[in-house]
Amino acid sequence: MNELIVIFLSMALINNIILVRYLGLCPFLGVSRELKPAFSMGMAVTFVMFVASLSTWVINHYILIPFDIQYMFIIVFILVIASLVQVIELFIKKTNFSLYSAFGIYLPLITTNCAVLGVTIINMMESYTLLGSLVSALGSGLGFTLVMTMMAGIREKLELADAPRSMKGAPIALITATLLGLAFFGFSGIV
Numbered sequence: 001m002n003e004l005i006v007i008f009l010s011m012a013l014i015n016n017i018i019l020v021r022y023l024g025l026c027p028f029l030g031v032s033r034e035l036k037p038a039f040s041m042g043m044a045v046t047f048v049m050f051v052a053s054l055s056t057w058v059i060n061h062y063i064l065i066p067f068d069i070q071y072m073f074i075i076v077f078i079l080v081i082a083s084l085v086q087v088i089e090l091f092i093k094k095t096n097f098s099l100y101s102a103f104g105i106y107l108p109l110i111t112t113n114c115a116v117l118g119v120t121i122i123n124m125m126e127s128y129t130l131l132g133s134l135v136s137a138l139g140s141g142l143g144f145t146l147v148m149t150m151m152a153g154i155r156e157k158l159e160l161a162d163a164p165r166s167m168k169g170a171p172i173a174l175i176t177a178t179l180l181g182l183a184f185f186g187f188s189g190i191v
Contacts, residue, residue, distance in 0.1 A: 004135045007128070011139030013187040017115045018147045019180055024115030028148060029173060037102040038152035039145065044092070044103075046141025048084050048110055049119050053137035055080045056120040057130050077120050085110045115144060150180060 017023050024045070031041045056077050064070045089107050093100045100107065110116060119140045123133040154176050163172055 004132065007132055007135050008139035009190060011119075011122075011136050012143035012146070013184065014190060016143045016147060016184050017118065017140045018144060019177070019184045021115075021118060023118040024113050024144060026109060027113060028151065028177070029170070031103070032148055032151040032173075033155055034102075035149060035152045035156060037099070038148040040099055041103060041107075042141070042145025042148040044088060044107070045110060045113065045116065045144050046138070048081065048088060048113075049116050049137040049141040049144075050134060051084055052077070052081050052116055052120055053123055053133045054130070055084070057123060057128075057133045060124055061130075073121075073124065074117075077117060081110075081116050081120070115140070147180065147184075151176065154180075 011017070015021060018025065018028050027041055027045070032038045056073075059076055059080065060070070060073060064073055064076065085108065088110075089100075092103070092107065119137050122140075123136050126132075126136075128136055151173075155173060158172055158176070167175075
């Protein structure tokens with residue numbers, strides 16, 4: 001149980017997928033302008049990470065390893081993730097079209113989101129058990145969601161701030177991301 005808590009905290013805070021491992025920066029900077037789409041994107045990525053970790057762990061342990069074709073893991077993992085994202089995209093389009101429109105191009109980009117692929121590879125490289133992989137994915141996804149919503153909240157406030165014209169938009173967003181990264185660096189002493 002303690003090992004699972006360490007895995008969760010490590011992936012959510014200490015080795016945050018965005019601020020420490022620098023994976024998933026495209027949706028981080030692109031969707032974090034408003035709170036609701038940022039939170040929804042974070043939850044969608046969390047769900048994809050969780051299901052992808054489950055699927056890739058099973059495929060790795062019951063197909064790739066027994067048939068001695070582990071070298072195919074990247075191609076197989078990408079195919080699994082792409083299929084999952086397509087299903088989720090169709091589901092969101094049918095159930096909540098306004099959310100689908102708010103995501104825009106960033107929803108299909110989950111397919112190529114290196115954060116999702118990164119988590120599945122981290123799970124494989126760390127030789128996590130199935131439960132460890134699921135906890136890792138959940139921690140990574142919730143850490144992703146936390147950072148996305150924090151950044152969105154800050155960016156919403158920055159829109160009202162009196163900043164120089166040359167600092168508005170991307171420059172202030174990158175400075176904010178740097179400061180968030182420094183704040184998360186403080187978690188490195190927990191475990």
